[in-house]
Amino acid sequence: EVVLTQSPATLALSPGERATLSCRASQTVLYQLAWYQQKPGQAPRLLIYDVSDRATDIPARFSGSGSGTDFTLTISSLEPEDSAIYYCQQRYVWPTTFGQGTKVEIK
Amino acid sequence: HLVQSGAEVKKPGASVKVSCQASGYTFTDHHIHWVRQAPGQGLEWVGWVNPNSGATNNARKFEGRVTMTRDASITTAYMELRGLTSADTAVYYCARDKLQVPTYYYYLDVWGKGTTVTVSS
Numbered sequence: 001e002v003v004l005t006q007s008p009a010t011l012a013l014s015p016g017e018r019a020t021l022s023c024r025a026s027q028t029v030l031y032q033l034a035w036y037q038q039k040p041g042q043a044p045r046l047l048i049y050d051v052s053d054r055a056t057d058i059p060a061r062f063s064g065s066g067s068g069t070d071f072t073l074t075i076s077s078l079e080p081e082d083s084a085i086y087y088c089q090q091r092y093v094w095p096t097t098f099g100q101g102t103k104v105e106i107k
Numbered sequence: 108h109l110v111q112s113g114a115e116v117k118k119p120g121a122s123v124k125v126s127c128q129a130s131g132y133t134f135t136d137h138h139i140h141w142v143r144q145a146p147g148q149g150l151e152w153v154g155w156v157n158p159n160s161g162a163t164n165n166a167r168k169f170e171g172r173v174t175m176t177r178d179a180s181i182t183t184a185y186m187e188l189r190g191l192t193s194a195d196t197a198v199y200y201c202a203r204d205k206l207q208v209p210t211y212y213y214y215l216d217v218w219g220k221g222t223t224v225t226v227s228s
Contacts, residue, residue, distance in 0.1 A: 091212065098152070
């Protein structure tokens with residue numbers, strides 16, 4: 001099973017700042033990685049799939065990069081509504097697995 | 108749009124069956140996945156059901172304990188989990204696979220609101 005390790009555990013930034021979230025896989029997952037956003041009491045929402053493709057209606061401030069084992073989700077200019085937990089997910093190796101999440105707090 | 112059944116409280120050893128009714132798209136066109144989230148924890152994939160063929164696939168840790176079915180006539184998918192323990196206390200989500208059958212992508216683009224299952228004596 002592929003283990004996805006996300007860092008940092010928590011990120012506290014001010015509105016307008018750039019957020020950089022990391023996801024590292026225990027073995028290669030090629031480009032088959034997605035990112036989800038989850039707000040308290042809500043279901044996750046798909047943000048990015050296949051490393052860098054934005055899902056429907058996702059703002060352009062969200063972008064993804066990486067390949068192999070190291071991946072990054074970047075939020076270029078934080079908005080207050082971006083306060084959430086962000087999870088990465090790989091689908092290259094069965095079973096699909098998720099990281100433990102990075103909590104983004106807006107100061 | 109995925110609408111899930113209401114919260115459940117079960118005793119250890121019991122079974123629970125969660126439903127997920129789809130609307131707004133062709134139900135048989137996309138796999139339905141089940142993902143759970145224990146309190147304060149991350150996401151864990153349980154399995155999927157092909158609403159067209161009824162084929163299923165589940166994570167090994169649930170082998171022998173989970174059954175996923177569907178009733179296409181009422182555009183509803185079901186997940187039954189047996190032999191419940193306190194470790195099964197979680198919110199159970201159904202979610203739609205982004206790709207159309209027969210392919211599956213495991214990227215989940217439409218989610219239900221979740222069903223809370225509490226296992227307690």
